Amino acid sequence: MAGTGRAGVWAVGSAAVAVGLIVALAVRERTAAPTDARPLVVYAAASLRPAFTRIATEYEAETGQRVELRFGASEEMLTRVRLPSAVDPGDLFAPADESYVTSADKLGLVAESRPVARMRAVLLLAPGRMPPTAWGDLASRDMRVSLANEAAAIGRLTRQRLIATGLWRELEPRVRGAATVTDSANAAKLGAVDAAIVWDAVARQYPDQRTAELPELTGIEAEVRVAVLRQSARPADAERFLRFVLDPEHGLRHFRDLGFRVVE
Amino acid sequence: MKSDRPFFVAFAALGGVYVLLVAALLLADLLYLSPSAILAALRDPNIRSAVWLSLLSSSLAAILSVWVAVPLGYLLARTRFPGRGIVEFLVDVPIVLPPLVVGLSLLILFQTAAGRWVQGFVPVTYAVPAVVLAQFVVSAALAVRTVRVTFEQRSGRTEDVARVLGCTRWQAFWRVSVPEARRGILAAGVLAWARAVGEFGPVLVFAGVTRGRTEVLPTAVYLELSVGNVEAAVAIAALMIAASAAVLAIMRRLASRTA
Numbered sequence: 001m002a003g004t005g006r007a008g009v010w011a012v013g014s015a016a017v018a019v020g021l022i023v024a025l026a027v028r029e030r031t032a033a034p035t036d037a038r039p040l041v042v043y044a045a046a047s048l049r050p051a052f053t054r055i056a057t058e059y060e061a062e063t064g065q066r067v068e069l070r071f072g073a074s075e076e077m078l079t080r081v082r083l084p085s086a087v088d089p090g091d092l093f094a095p096a097d098e099s100y101v102t103s104a105d106k107l108g109l110v111a112e113s114r115p116v117a118r119m120r121a122v123l124l125l126a127p128g129r130m131p132p133t134a135w136g137d138l139a140s141r142d143m144r145v146s147l148a149n150e151a152a153a154i155g156r157l158t159r160q161r162l163i164a165t166g167l168w169r170e171l172e173p174r175v176r177g178a179a180t181v182t183d184s185a186n187a188a189k190l191g192a193v194d195a196a197i198v199w200d201a202v203a204r205q206y207p208d209q210r211t212a213e214l215p216e217l218t219g220i221e222a223e224v225r226v227a228v229l230r231q232s233a234r235p236a237d238a239e240r241f242l243r244f245v246l247d248p249e250h251g252l253r254h255f256r257d258l259g260f261r262v263v264e
Numbered sequence: 265m266k267s268d269r270p271f272f273v274a275f276a277a278l279g280g281v282y283v284l285l286v287a288a289l290l291l292a293d294l295l296y297l298s299p300s301a302i303l304a305a306l307r308d309p310n311i312r313s314a315v316w317l318s319l320l321s322s323s324l325a326a327i328l329s330v331w332v333a334v335p336l337g338y339l340l341a342r343t344r345f346p347g348r349g350i351v352e353f354l355v356d357v358p359i360v361l362p363p364l365v366v367g368l369s370l371l372i373l374f375q376t377a378a379g380r381w382v383q384g385f386v387p388v389t390y391a392v393p394a395v396v397l398a399q400f401v402v403s404a405a406l407a408v409r410t411v412r413v414t415f416e417q418r419s420g421r422t423e424d425v426a427r428v429l430g431c432t433r434w435q436a437f438w439r440v441s442v443p444e445a446r447r448g449i450l451a452a453g454v455l456a457w458a459r460a461v462g463e464f465g466p467v468l469v470f471a472g473v474t475r476g477r478t479e480v481l482p483t484a485v486y487l488e489l490s491v492g493n494v495e496a497a498v499a500i501a502a503l504m505i506a507a508s509a510a511v512l513a514i515m516r517r518l519a520s521r522t523a
Contacts, residue, residue, distance in 0.1 A: 007442035014327050021324040028317070029392045029477070046473070046490030053475075070390060070472040071487060079368065080472070083375050087383045088390060182490045189494055205492040 039066035040234065040241055041088070043077040045096035047182055047202060048224070052094065054254040059244050065237065073180060074100045075151055081109055084231040091238040093229055096181065097153035097199075097222040104227060111235060113227035114246055117260035119199035121158055121220035123212040126188045126195060131212035138195075139170060146176045146184040146196040153222045154181045158197055161220050204259030224260065290505070293498055301499035310475045311500060314484040315507060317395065321480065322460035323511075325399035329407040329456035334449060337411030338441065342420060358405040363465025366401055370394070370470040390472045395480060398466035403456035410455055414448025415441070450519040454512060461508055481507075 044052045049071055056067040072080070074095035081093050081104055093104060094116075101113050123145075125131055132138055138145065148155035162168035176193050178184040184196035189206055199222070203211045226245055232238045245251030252262045305311045339345070340352060358366055373379050374389050388394050422444065426436040442449070464482035471478040473487060481504040488497040 005439045005443070007438045007446070014330065018324055018327045018331075021320055021327070025317075025320055025324065025392050025396070028320070046487055049487060049491055068474055068477075070474050071490075072468060072473055073490075076364075076469060079469070080371070083371055085375065085383070085389050086380050088387060180490075182492060185492055186489055186494055189492060202492070 037066070038233070039068040040092070040237055041068050041070060041090045042092045042094060042241070043070050043072070043080055043090050044094040045074045045077065046071045047096050047205075048094055050205075051251075051254050051258050051260070055245055055251045058250060058254075059241060062244075063240075067241065078103060081229060081231075082107060084229075089231040089233050090229050091232040091234060092241060093227045094224070096224070098225045099153040099156070099222070101225040101227050104229075109230055110227045111230045111232070112239070112242070113225045114242060115223040115225050115263040116245060116252065117201065117224040117255050117262045119201045119222050119224065119261070120213075121154060121197055121217040122200045122203050123214055123217070124185055124188050124196045124198045124203045124206060125210045125212065126191045126193065127209055129194055129210070131210050132195075132214070135167065135214055135216045138174060141194075143174060143194040144176055145171065145174050146178050146187040146193040148178050148181045148184050152179075152181055154184075154197065154199055154220070157220045157222065158217070162216070165216065167216055201258075201260045223263070224255075293501060293505075296495075296498050297502055298495055298499075301495040302502060305496060305499040305503060310479060311484055311503070313476045314479045314481050314500075315503060317392070317479065318461055318481040318504070319507060319511070321392065321395045322399055322403075322457055322463075325396050325403050325460040326407075326453050326457035328396075328400050329404040329460075330411075330449060330453045332404050333407035333411040333452050333456075334442070336408050337413075337452075338415050338437070340408070340412045341415035355405055355408050358402045359409075363402070363463070364469055367398060367466035367469025370398060370401065370466060389470065390474065390478060392471075392478060394471035395467055395478055398470045399460035399463045402463060402466065403459040406459055407452040407456040410452035411445070411448055414445045414452075417448075418444050447519065450515070454515045454519070457511065457515070458508065461504070461511075 042052065042056070049069075052069050056069055059065070059067055070077075070080075070090075074097070077093065077095055078100050081090055084090065093101065093110070095101060097119070098115070101110060104110050105113065123131070132141065132143070137143070147158060150156045150159060159168060162171060176187065178187060178196075181198050181202050184193075185198045185202050185206055187193045188196040188198075189209065195212075197217065200211070201224070203209075226242055228235060228238045228242055248262075248264060252264070255262050336351075336355065340348070340355075361369070371389065374383060379388075382388065386393060388397065418441070420441075423436045423440050426440045427433070431439065462482060463480075464486065467478075467480055468483055468486065473479050473483045475487075479487070481500060484500050485497045485504075488494075488500060
């Protein structure tokens with residue numbers, strides 16, 4: 001290192017460490033994702049992770065075909081589907097609710113979609129809170145209620161319904177906005193709010209908290225849909241996985257076990 | 265001579281508010297934490313994989329950041345060139361942009377013809393290189409700022425003296441400028457590493473969350489929160505704090521020895 005002194009030794013040392021890190025990451029990548037065959041790529045909502053992890057494990061065991069689950073928020077999944085990679089296209093899309101599949105369909109991205117489960121809006125109470133017996137209790141008990149914003153189906157459908165029935169004006173001052181339905185549920189779990197309006201399927205992931213099914217929330221429903229994407233490089237395999245998800249003995253069984261009201 | 269005490273009490277009170285706030289955050293996490301959740305997190309192969317990927321990728325991103333920050337920071341501090349203002353603006357963009365936009369921009373970049381060409385050789389999106397690149401883009405911007413300020417604080421006179429005494433520009437840089445700026449360069453490395461290990465938005469959008477493959481600690485926290493598993497999320501956050509504290513302690517020790 002003539003001419004560079006001790007600083008040069010540090011520079012070369014850091015370059016050597018960087019090369020070592022690159023090698024370590026490459027080895028790790030090769031172990032995690034063998035390059036024998038491209039897996040089926042499923043963009044799934046993070047909230048559906050328990051169901052899809054079980055389904056993918058079973059599917060891999062039965063067919064020998066690898067499934068790569070890529071999780072994220074539904075709106076972010078939609079962005080990825082809109083920006084398909086030529087070398088790494090997605091095969092299936094499973095967002096948290098049907099509204100994202102509808103959006104993808106309008107953009108011409110969906111080859112086929114099928115409903116898997118239905119969800120309805122319920123009130124998830126913070127730990128230790130007693131369920132309201134009537135809608136008026138929300139006001140009389142001065143309850144703070146978390147609700148996802150309008151980008152999420154629960155936020156949009158709840159607002160639409162309550163505006164139509166004239167109840168929104170009463171609820172609005174008590175509403176604390178959240179980005180997603182799970183953010184709402186987590187706010188209730190931590191006691192940051194007294195209750196959250198969430199899907200029943202989401203509420204079942206919080207077994208230590210009570211839920212209330214208020215008549216005023218009746219009719220606020222959505223479906224979980226799974227779509228095969230047009231960009232899929234292997235549509236036949238994607239179709240096969242979709243059938244597996246819809247099979248009452250396979251995919252639907254896992255959804256049912258996790259508390260979803262499945263569509264037979 | 266009047267007592268200095270009121271001065272120090274006032275400063276300690278003002279600064280102490282922030283220190284107490286951070287301490288309270290950690291204490292609140294600690295009180296929420298259950299040993300069983302920590303054990304479960306440690307036993308989970310996906311979480312262990314996320315710990316390793318976080319440590320390896322953020323270390324690589326930090327080293328690359330310093331390698332970029334030293335020449336760029338030096339040029340911005342010591343030279344005047346056409347378009348300097350534009351370069352300064354561009355370097356600050358990753359700091360100013362919302363993290364999700366950084367990730368989205370990277371995703372769009374790799375859909376262009378040039379991006380696709382690169383991906384023909386090395387798969388980037390939704391793979392480990394995407395994790396490193398997402399971390400690097402933001403942490404390098406912070407490292408450049410730090411190194412630049414360090415060089416600006418030095419007059420450059422010793423460098424000039426070295427040149428008068430016969431050193432070439434390279435020799436003066438390596439033997440005088442870099443040793444003088446070593447504390448700032450180390451601080452830039454530490455800052456870059458800390459930022460990289462906590463990077464979430466760009467990694468989420470650009471690298472996605474594939475368990476055991478592109479999942480890093482912040483995205484592991486996000487995955488647990490998304491199914492209401494707050495206990496596991498806090499346990500992973502605790503692992504993240506412990507791993508970060510260990511690495512930062514090693515870096516500080518290294519820095520004090522170098523100093």
